[in-house]
Amino acid sequence: MSSVLHVALDLPIAPYFDYFPGHWALTPGQWVWVPWGQRVRIGLVIAVGKPAQWSPDRIREVLAPVEGLEAIDAWSLSFWQQVADYYHCAIGELLVASLPKALRTVQATSKPLAGPWAAVNKAWQRWQASLPDKPPAVWHRSQLRAQQAEVLDCLIAQPEGFAPSLLHGITGSGKTLVYLSYIMSLIEKNPKAQVLLLVPEIGLTPQLAQTLESALAPSTIAILHSGLADNLRAAVWLAASRGELRLIVGTRSAIFVPLPHLAAIIVDEEHDPSYKQWESVRYQARDLAVWRAQSMQIPVILGSATPSMESWHAADRGRYRRLSLTERANLLPPPMIELVDMRQIRQPLAGLAPRSRELIASLLSEQAQVLIFLNRRGFAPLLQCAACTWVSPCAACSAYQVLHRQAGRFQLICHHCGQRAKVPRFCPQCGNSDLSAQGRGTQKLEEELQAIFPQAKLARLDRDAGQGKHLAQTLAAIHRGDIDLVVGTQMLAKGHDWARLQAVVVLEADNGLFAADFRATERLFANLMQVAGRPGRSHTAFTQAPIVLIQTAHPDHPLFADVRAHDFQAHALKVLDERKALGLPPYRHHVLLRVQAKQQQVIFEFLEQAKQWFERWIRSQGAQVAAVLRCYDPVPMNLARVDHWHRSQLLLEAGDRPLMHRCLSDFHADQAQQQNLAASLHWCFDVDPQDI
Ligand SMILES: [Zn+2]
Ligand SMILES: [Zn+2]
The missing domain is CATH 3.30.70.600 (Ribosomal protein S10)
Structure with a gap:
């Protein structure tokens, strides 16, 4: 019987599929067009010369090798196979699925085979022509503070080979500049060097991109943000895989970009849950970064103000080298954190304790900015009948529909399946007309705050408030200081740097204290520390020192003591002790x-x-x-x-x-x-x- 190829496809049903090579001489690692039903799919040859597992009349022929897509070398192929084995998935679900969308496009077999190359090349040329030809600003390591320079020296002095570091830097300590200086030192040493920088969400951190773009030549840096058109994304991906770009910045899926001259990987905000893919193959990009660096024998830096327990534990055991940035870049002390006891407060207006309301009023009178953090989007979490037990259920999920208000109109939306429904005028169960919204989401809070502070300019930041360009505009307005009050969900916790921001008020912080998931407190602590690091970034003089108010009904909870002391270490020690006693990860x-x-x-x-x-x-x-x-x-x-x-x-x-x-x-x-x-x-x- 004649031999076949094993071709991996982006399909979870089998690790590979048999194809005849036709008249093509193919080797493992090559990309091929193959027929699948009536369509053409892109596949990856993972083995050649294998005996067929099906009868020959059921096996089809490869249509052609994919031109213009670099083959994966044998060594990388075996690395990704190990990764696929670890996650118990097919290698195609990782490598084929991670190709840019424009390269994965399927076409009908009846049409002549045409790749996306013309459109992709055009997008690439247009991008290159659009680059500003101004030279990057001169950046020199002498602009670093002593502590940043010390960390940089440690990184540069590392012996060649695999060197994992955990960079624990408090919020506002200037980790980005350390990354930047390190990247530049690598490129100085080897002009071909490529660095991969993973970030949780690019749209939310425009300042990170600006910092990098200001110091590196624009033609050498690619930021794979979600706003990139498909063809341009594919073009950037291809250029990187040819070794043409020096710095590639991307979210978790960028861990799969083939980079022939990869010299180091940096994972910023390494604790962020978004590094874990929640559907199809559930890989963890931070873990893959460490693994890939180890297999390539290069350095990897995991940076965070609140490292994951897994990474902190690895540093405790000496597997990662721990580096610390303990001062804020502006050398100002971190903001004061005050707990506001909500136990005695009945029916607070807009959910704000009098203390919080007074603080906001006094700061607004000084033109300072205040951020109000409520981790619940929508108008109200549920709609309830006052007469019977009816609460807005989703017909498709075991969850309640959330009341939303968009463009002045109310509707019910399920946050899990996305189903929308009109708001009923009468209770569907008992016919009562007295339906009321229970609880508070960011949309309602925004309205209530506007009523209390009619002069204030408000902005809301959550997933309903717009993405892409709209989000960028809102962020820019906040950054310029055009906005007085910012209301938002945990989207606010990311690395924003707003000069006029002087206070943060955290509402309903207790939600994470008693959750069933053992990681809930770790996440709550991280969120609170991130938010708490935001105010007081500039030297502008306000009468009120930078402050964070946390409204809670459990002011004695030990977690808050560590938050108030800005003491990640103490928190980590307790959490790890508890996990060890209970036999939880990272111990099991x-x-x-x-x-x-x-x-x-x-x-x-x-x-x-x-x-x-x-x-x-x-x-x-x-x-x-x-x-x-x-x-x-x-x-x-x-x-x-x-x-x-x-x-x-x-x-x-x-x-x-x-x-x-x-x-x-x-x-x-x-x-x-x-x-x-x-x-x-x-x-x-x-x-x-x-x-x-
Ligand atoms: Zn009812
Ligand atoms: Zn639903």
Whole structure:
């Protein structure tokens, strides 16, 4: 029988598919166009000269190699295969899925094969022609403060090879300038060097981009923000993969960009949950950054004011080198943090304690800016009937619909499936006309604040308030100081630097204190510290010193003591002690078997069988394995139903990663044999889940 190629596609159904090479001489790592049904797909050759697994009449021929797309070298291919094995997914789900959209475009097989090259090249030429030809501002390391220079020297003095550093720098300590100086030192040493800088969200950090763009030649830096048109994104991606750009800035998926001269990887705000992909393959880009740096024997820097417990623990154990920036760049002390006890306050106006209201009023009279943080978007979290038990449910999810107000009109929106509905005039259950909005979201808060402070100019920052250009304009207006009061969700917590900002008021901070997820307090602490680092960035004199008010009904909670002291270290020590005692990550490892199906019964049966399978497997390995690998009972997810899909999960916990992966691989192999799996059931492993 003639031999076939194994081609990886962006499809979760199999790790690879058989194709005949036709008259093409192909090698592993090459990109090819292949027919799939009536369409053409892009695929990656991962093996050649293999015996066919199907009968020859079912195997089709490769259409052509993809011109203009660099092949992946054997060494990188084997690295990404290891990553795919770790996440128990197909390599195509990582590498093919991470190609820019313009390169993944499928076309009908009936049409002559045409890649996107003409449009992509045009976008590239237009981009290059649009670049300003002004030379970058002269940036020299002498502009660094002593502490920044010290950290930079440590980074530069590292011996060649893999060198992971955790840069713990308090908010406002000027991490960006350290990154920039380090990047420039690498390029100085090797003009071909490429650096990958990962950031959580580019649209929210215009100042980071500005800083980098001001010091590096515009033709050498590419910022892969979400506003880039598809063709230009593809062009930038291709240029980077040819080794043409020096600095590539991107969000988590940029970790997959092939960079032939990669000299270092930097992960900014490394604790940010957005580095974890929440759907399809659930990879963690920060972990991949460390892994990729290790395999390439290059340095990696993880930077944060509130590092993840995983990274902090790795630094404690000496796996990462810890570097610290303890002073703010402006050398001013961090803002005072005051807890406002809400226990005695009944029905506060706009949810604000009198103390908060007075502070805002006095700051507004001095033309200072105030930021009000409420981590709940929409107008009100639910609509309720005063006469019966009816609360606006979503028909498709186990969640309530949230009341929204857009352009003056109310509607109900489910935040999980996106379904919209008119606001009923009468209670659908009892016919009562007395329906009322319960609780407060950012839209309502904005209205209430405008009523209390009619002279103030307000802006709202949340996911409903606009994206892209609109968001950039709002941020610019706030930055210029045209806005007095900013209302927003955790979008506000990112690295903004606003000169007139003098105070932050945090409403309903308690939501994260008692959540079921063991990572909730870690996230709350990070959010509060990020927000608390914002005010008082400039030397403008206001009578009120920079201040953060946190409204809480639990002022004695130990978390707040550490927040008030700006003491991340003390907080981390407590959290890690607790995790160690309870056997939680980073001391033990978690994997979730996540399952969804339209019928609950299907899930129930699948998970019951899975649990029995795992227990059998563990027993078969002997008593030693049973002591380090545990399988818990299946439970419905926090949101048990989303968009008509029921969702449940089963937790596996291990003290030993290789053992865990052996178990998962065996389960995978066993499932592949099962023919009777309900077609309507989807399952996947979430390795190192971020939410339990
Ligand atoms: Zn009712
Ligand atoms: Zn819904």
